Amino acid sequence: MKTSGGSDAMKRRAGESAAEAVDDGDVVGLGTGSTAAHAIRAIGARVDAGLDVRGVATSFASRELAVAEGIPLLDLDEVTGPGAAGIDVAVDGADQVAGGDLIKGGGGAHAREKLVDSVAERFVVVADPSKEAAVLDRPVPMEVLPSARGVVADAVRAAGGEATLRRAERKDGPVVTDNGNLLLDCEFGEIPEPGALATTLAGTPGVLEHGLFVGLADEVHVGTAEGVRIREA
Ligand SMILES: O=C[C@H](O)[C@H](O)[C@H](O)COP(=O)(O)O
Numbered sequence: 001m002k003t004s005g006g007s008d009a010m011k012r013r014a015g016e017s018a019a020e021a022v023d024d025g026d027v028v029g030l031g032t033g034s035t036a037a038h039a040i041r042a043i044g045a046r047v048d049a050g051l052d053v054r055g056v057a058t059s060f061a062s063r064e065l066a067v068a069e070g071i072p073l074l075d076l077d078e079v080t081g082p083g084a085a086g087i088d089v090a091v092d093g094a095d096q097v098a099g100g101d102l103i104k105g106g107g108g109a110h111a112r113e114k115l116v117d118s119v120a121e122r123f124v125v126v127a128d129p130s131k132e133a134a135v136l137d138r139p140v141p142m143e144v145l146p147s148a149r150g151v152v153a154d155a156v157r158a159a160g161g162e163a164t165l166r167r168a169e170r171k172d173g174p175v176v177t178d179n180g181n182l183l184l185d186c187e188f189g190e191i192p193e194p195g196a197l198a199t200t201l202a203g204t205p206g207v208l209e210h211g212l213f214v215g216l217a218d219e220v221h222v223g224t225a226e227g228v229r230i231r232e233a
Helices: 008-019 034-048 060-068 110-119 146-158 194-202
Strands: 027-030 054-057 087-092 096-098 101-103 120-127 140-144 162-165 182-187 207-210 219-223 228-232
Touching: 008 034, 008 087, 008 120, 008 219, 008 228, 027 034, 027 060, 027 110, 034 060, 034 087, 034 120, 054 060, 087 110, 110 120, 110 140, 110 207, 140 146, 140 194, 146 162, 146 182, 194 207
Parallel strands: 027 054, 027 087, 087 120, 120 219
Antiparallel strands: 096 101, 140 182, 140 207, 162 182, 219 228
């Protein structure tokens, strides 16, 4: 699994804290990444102790971990649609957090994450202090159809950014997402109005999903050296 900066102990505290937000009977969105993995392990420990939940995975990696942890799983299409149970709470990490806005997709999972996180009744973000910022300024990952790579790179440039194809570390060629698409990491510098940029990126043909999560978070749990800071987003 991909790891990122920040102390693992801080990530674990955030994950364990968010796992406490899960109630008996809940359908739980299971995020992706090293911080969300701690939450999945903590939920797995609660399942071992008798908690009755169903998980909805956001990636191959989160599904694999949930299976190893003994968390029963449902597909997203089993819990969404008319009359379906829905998702009670989603727990997911972030590459950067500014207020209630996030950049996600460092692990390339943001398309499925956005589906799950956006429909959850309550979306709990887990992070360590290295993820916090006053203004979002990290590159924005974009999942694009393979043939749309050049079209989207041109549109990103027109929007004031610079797109870089994400390349694989242990194979020649690009990273291919769980959905069979490519990833562009798009540098925009500071993003003072993420809502406006999100609208522009979402309107670009060939973009499956961008990594700006604007106003979706309900709560942020930040693991620190001393404990956990919890705030409403
Ligand atoms: O695609 C990956 C996700 O958006 C992750 O939640 C994000 O990259 C944060 O991962 P980590 O907790 O490993 O920093």
